[in-house]
Amino acid sequence: MLEIIDLSKRYDNGVLAVDKLNLTVKPGEVFVMLGANGAGKTTTMMCVLGFTEPTGGTAKIMGVDATKDPLGAKKHVAYVSENVRLYGNFTAKQNLEFFTRLAGRTQVSSEEYAQVLERVGLEKEAVSRRLKGFSKGMRQRLGIAIAIMKQAEVILLDEPTSGLDPKGGVEFLKLLEELRQEGKAIFMTSHDIFRARQIADRVGIMSSGRMVHIITRQEIDDDRVDLSKLYIKVIEASLEGAGARAETSSAS
Amino acid sequence: MFTVLVKKEILNNILSFRFAVTFLLFFLLISGSVLMMAANHQKQVLDYSNAKAAYRQRISQMRDYNEFEIFGMTDRRRPNRLSIFAMGLEPDMSRSVTNSQMRNVEIGGTPYANPLFALFSTPDVTYIVNIVVSLLAILFVFDAVSGEREEETLKLILSNPVPRDMILMGKCVGSLVCLCAAFLISLGVGLVAARVSMSLVFTPGQWLRIGILIMTSLLYISSFLMLGLFISTCVRGSGTSLMISLLAWVVLVLGIPNVVPIVARQVVPLESTQKLASEMRAIEQEEWEAVKKTMRRGMSREESRRIFTETRRTIEDRSEALTDSYMNKFVNQASVARVMSRISPSACFTYASTTLTGTGVDAYEGFIRYVHEDFRDQFEASLSEIRRPSRSRRESSDQVDLTKLPEFALTGPTTELILKDSLLDIALLFVYNTLFFLGAFVRFLRYDVN
Numbered sequence: 001m002l003e004i005i006d007l008s009k010r011y012d013n014g015v016l017a018v019d020k021l022n023l024t025v026k027p028g029e030v031f032v033m034l035g036a037n038g039a040g041k042t043t044t045m046m047c048v049l050g051f052t053e054p055t056g057g058t059a060k061i062m063g064v065d066a067t068k069d070p071l072g073a074k075k076h077v078a079y080v081s082e083n084v085r086l087y088g089n090f091t092a093k094q095n096l097e098f099f100t101r102l103a104g105r106t107q108v109s110s111e112e113y114a115q116v117l118e119r120v121g122l123e124k125e126a127v128s129r130r131l132k133g134f135s136k137g138m139r140q141r142l143g144i145a146i147a148i149m150k151q152a153e154v155i156l157l158d159e160p161t162s163g164l165d166p167k168g169g170v171e172f173l174k175l176l177e178e179l180r181q182e183g184k185a186i187f188m189t190s191h192d193i194f195r196a197r198q199i200a201d202r203v204g205i206m207s208s209g210r211m212v213h214i215i216t217r218q219e220i221d222d223d224r225v226d227l228s229k230l231y232i233k234v235i236e237a238s239l240e241g242a243g244a245r246a247e248t249s250s251a252s
Numbered sequence: 253m254f255t256v257l258v259k260k261e262i263l264n265n266i267l268s269f270r271f272a273v274t275f276l277l278f279f280l281l282i283s284g285s286v287l288m289m290a291a292n293h294q295k296q297v298l299d300y301s302n303a304k305a306a307y308r309q310r311i312s313q314m315r316d317y318n319e320f321e322i323f324g325m326t327d328r329r330r331p332n333r334l335s336i337f338a339m340g341l342e343p344d345m346s347r348s349v350t351n352s353q354m355r356n357v358e359i360g361g362t363p364y365a366n367p368l369f370a371l372f373s374t375p376d377v378t379y380i381v382n383i384v385v386s387l388l389a390i391l392f393v394f395d396a397v398s399g400e401r402e403e404e405t406l407k408l409i410l411s412n413p414v415p416r417d418m419i420l421m422g423k424c425v426g427s428l429v430c431l432c433a434a435f436l437i438s439l440g441v442g443l444v445a446a447r448v449s450m451s452l453v454f455t456p457g458q459w460l461r462i463g464i465l466i467m468t469s470l471l472y473i474s475s476f477l478m479l480g481l482f483i484s485t486c487v488r489g490s491g492t493s494l495m496i497s498l499l500a501w502v503v504l505v506l507g508i509p510n511v512v513p514i515v516a517r518q519v520v521p522l523e524s525t526q527k528l529a530s531e532m533r534a535i536e537q538e539e540w541e542a543v544k545k546t547m548r549r550g551m552s553r554e555e556s557r558r559i560f561t562e563t564r565r566t567i568e569d570r571s572e573a574l575t576d577s578y579m580n581k582f583v584n585q586a587s588v589a590r591v592m593s594r595i596s597p598s599a600c601f602t603y604a605s606t607t608l609t610g611t612g613v614d615a616y617e618g619f620i621r622y623v624h625e626d627f628r629d630q631f632e633a634s635l636s637e638i639r640r641p642s643r644s645r646r647e648s649s650d651q652v653d654l655t656k657l658p659e660f661a662l663t664g665p666t667t668e669l670i671l672k673d674s675l676l677d678i679a680l681l682f683v684y685n686t687l688f689f690l691g692a693f694v695r696f697l698r699y700d701v702n
Contacts, residue, residue, distance in 0.1 A: 042702075049411050051701045071413040079411035085403045087260075089267035101256040102412045146408070156411075 001026055002048070002077075002154045002185050006057035009043050009209075017043040019209035020057065027153065030176060030186040032196040034231055035206035041189035044206075045158050048187075049079060061154050075104065078152040082159040084143030088132040092122055092142050095131060096149060103150040113149075119178075120145040121171055137168035144175055155179060157188040161195050173199050193228050203227065205234045212237075254418055261426020265392075271430060274388045278438040281380045286442030289336040289376050290452050296331040296346060303328060303348070311657065317639055320652045324352020325631065326360075327660035329619065332610050334458060336446075337465055338378040340611030345619045349660060351631040356568065357623055377439065378605040381469045382598055386476045387501055389431055393480035394497040395490035396423050397696060402490055406701050420481070420696045424689065427477055432470050439466065457667045464671065464678075465608045471681040472601040476501070478688030485695035508596035516589035522581050528574065535570045539563050586613065594677070597684045604677035610664045614673055622662045630658035 002025040009018040018040045025031040035041045046052040048059040050070035059066045059073075066073035086095045093113060100108055117127050120141040131139065140160060147155050157176075161169050176199050179186060190196055196203050197220055205213040213234045220227060265271045307326055314320055328348045335342040348360040375383075397420075400406040409419060446452040454462065480497050487493045543563050547556070590613070593599035606612030637656045665673070 046702060049407075051407065051410060071415065074411060074413040077411065079408065081404045081407055083404055084408075086405060086408070087264055089264055094263070098256065098260050099408065099412070102253070102409065102414060104253075104413065143408075150412075 001060075001062060002187055003060040004044065004048065004057070005060070007044065007047055007054050007059060008056035009040075009047055009052060010055045016209050018047065018054070021209070021211055023204065023211065025154070025185045025187045027183045027185050028180055029201045030180050030188065030199050031202050031204065032200035033187070033189045033204045033206055033211075034191070034193060034196055035189070036191075036235060039206040040209040041206055042158060043209075045079075045156055045187075045189060048156060049077070050074065076152050077154045077156060078103075078147035078150040079156045080140070080143040080147050080158070080160050082162055083136075084139040086131055086139065086142060089130060091130055092117065092127045092134070092138075095142060096145055099146040100149040103152075105149065105151070108149070116145045116148050117142075119148070120175060136163050137165060140164060140168070140172065141175075144172070148179070152184075154185045154187065157186065159190055159192075160188065161190060161192050169195060193231055197227050205231055207235050253414060254422060257414070257419060257422025258426045258429070261422055262429055265427060265430040270392065271434075274392060274431070275434045275438075277384065277388065278434045279441070281375070281384055282377060282435065282438035283442035283445065285375055285377050285380055286336065286439065286446055287449070289339075290446035290450050293331060293333060293336050293452075294450055300328060300331055300346075314652060317652050320638075321353050324350055325657050326350045329660055329662050332664075333452075333454065334461060334609035335376075335611050336452075337376060337462065338605045338609040338611050339376045340606035340609065341613070341616040342611045345611075345616060349623050349627065351628060353564075353635070356571065357628055359623060377442075378465075378469070378602070378609075381435075381472060381605075382601055383505060385431075385435065385469075385473055386505055386598065389473045389476035390480040390483075390497045390501050391494075392431060393423070393427050393477050394484055394493045396427065396481055397484040397692075397699060398487050398493045399484070399490040401488065401699075401701055410701060416697055416699075417693060420485075420693060423481060424477070427481075428474055431473055431477065435469065435473065436466070460667060461608045461670065464674070465605055468601065468604045468608065468674070468678055468681065471678065471685060472597060475597045475681055475684040475688060478685050478692060479504075482688045482692040482695065485692045485699055488700070504596045505598040509593050509599045509602065512593040512599070513589045516585050516592060520581065520585040520588050522585050523578075528578050531574055532571050535574070536567050539567050539570075583617075594680055597681055600677040600680045600684075604674045604681070607670060607674040607677070610670065615664060618665065619662060627658065627660060627662075634658055 002023075004021050004023040007018055007021040008016070010016045021040075021044060023031070033041050033044070043052060047054045048061070048066055050066055050073070054067060058068075061073040062076040064073040064076065087098070090098070096113055096117065097108075100113075114127070118124075122138060122141055122145070126134070126138060131142075134142070143160075161172060164172060173195060176186060176188075180201075188200075200220065201217050203215045203220065204211050205215075213230075215227070215230070304327075311325065314323075326348050329345055331346055332342055350358040350360060395402075397406070400409075410416070443452075479500060483496050483500060484490075484493050487496065540563065543559060546559060590599075590603065594603075603612060607614060634656050638652050664670075
């Protein structure tokens with residue numbers, strides 16, 4: 001389970017990237033966080049992973065406080081970045097082996113590696129090929145394979161579907177569905193409203209560092225709710241509110 | 253976990269194009285240099301033996317003391333085998349030394365040397381390590397951290413329960429192992445090839461010095477690796493990292509060692525050698541003018557000889573005083589330059605390697621001292637023993653027995669002393685390694701991976 005409690009991050013230049021964010025992602029749940037560029041999605045993820053120190057609040061991964069015990073928290077979380085590049089000189093298998101060992105799993109059979117690579121849809125001939133010739137979709141699949149091999153309870157995905165072709169996108173969602181079935185708590189940031197609608201149990205809309213709206217699966221499935229229109233409406237309202245707040249603070 | 257990181261670094265390096273180029277360059281340059289320098293040394297030894305044989309033949313034929321008075325004796329220093337690794341000031345010491353009663357000690361050169369060899373001298377191993385290997389070392393790691401940030405692999409590594417210091421250590425050790433292995437293999441191949449093709453052998457003492465020289469080279473290579481790593485942790489982009497790394501290399505390897513002597517000349521001014529020579533000529537002229545005035549007709553041969561010998565001694569004493577004063581200033585200037593240049597690891601490495609091979613400034617000063625003091629004294633002391641008064645009318649002048657002439661036997665400092673002399677520079681290289689690593693360590697702990 002992932003818990004984000006009153007998480008805030010203000011950068012040295014004064015920009016408030018995340019403003020008292022509260023959120024919980026339960027096992028077997030996919031939470032998709034939507035938001036424009038600069039909304040604070042990635043900063044939230046960086047704080048959860050301990051890459052950026054929050055200025056307030058905390059994040060707990062499987063009950064372990066990521067700000068107090070970052071290494072302990074990292075045992076329970078797997079991360080897939082927007083651009084999975086990995087080591088171009090290594091083959092897919094070498095990359096997978098390295099990150100699996102780094103995650104602390106040293107006794108892994110070749111069969112298990114082969115099964116995971118097959119599961120994410122990497123063809124057999126690609127497994128022993130250097131990564132330099134891999135497409136973005138293939139790299140993304142390998143990134144998911146690395147996350148699977150870690151056997152972490154929480155999976156963080158930073159805009160994983162950007163740049164994927166439709167087929168790649170569908171296959172990616174299928175993999176996410178399987179991980180959800182396995183009981184993983186999945187936290188994903190995205191711009192992709194279409195895919196968020198398909199996979200998410202809940203969709204959060206973030207603007208100016210705040211979680212301004214959360215939509216449940218029931219609301220998403222409700223034909224009367226158009227997620228795209230709702231997203232734009234919420235963002236506009238949030239930006240107007242932020243502008244008004246800025247004017248008030250500058251006047252005072 | 254640490255082993256996993258080190259293995260990854262080694263494998264990633266070995267599979268890279270950068271390593272292939274580096275290894276090829278190391279192999280060609282280092283192995284080639286050892287072979288060429290060994291061949292060059294072999295030729296020097298042959299030249300030395302020939303010159304020595306010619307000299308022996310000449311003195312065996314010399315019977316007339318007058319002839320000996322004019323030409324004196326000429327000997328030379330045996331070529332230093334360790335100069336294969338660091339030529340240093342060896343060419344300035346492998347020269348003939350002439351002692352005669354008529355003149356001061358003369359250190360000769362040859363007018364037949366090919367000037368092209370001076371213009372394009374064969375690079376020795378320490379030159380290659382100093383210039384080429386240091387550049388390749390810094391280029392090997394310039395993007396170790398910034399490049400991984402750009403490729404986002406750093407984020408993926410750090411999303412695992414791995415401490416940052418361990419990641420940095422893994423990078424250090426992995427890169428160091430690759431570069432050191434490439435260096436040692438290249439050097440080893442060169443030495444084996446030289447042993448097989450030219451029967452190049454070293455004494456146990458020389459092997460000890462070679463061993464320490466190799467360790468010093470590795471320490472020097474490591475200092476540039478650490479510097480590259482430090483720079484990589486200070487910037488976000490690998491392009492910027494490359495530029496700063498190149499700049500740092502130029503300043504440390506080309507800038508400081510070349511600029512410092514100029515600065516030292518300003519700090520400790522020293523008159524030109526031409527001025528010194530003209531002052532010495534003036535002394536000579538003045539003394540001989542005085543002799544002309546004291547010489548009178550009817551003076552006995554013995555008295556003339558006494559005046560002549562005394563004058564020569566006075567000239568020598570005054571010249572020596574002048575030279576001593578000049579040398580003191582010179583040594584002072586050299587020490588200032590030496591101290592200042594030690595802010596560069598390149599200078600420390602040059603001092604350490606030339607000291608270890610006996611081709612450095614200390615060895616040169618020892619050579620000059622030996623030539624002007626010990627060898628000269630031995631020569632003068634032997635004069636009374638080699639002169640044999642004429643015994644018959646057929647012998648127009650006194651005879652000589654040149655078997656009693658001293659041999660040029662400059663014994664270098666002991667291995668212990670050499671190690672002691674090189675210790676400061678080796679320690680400084682260690683300090684640079686520590687400083688650069690600590691800098692990288694502190695920066696990496698706070699490195700922004702976004």
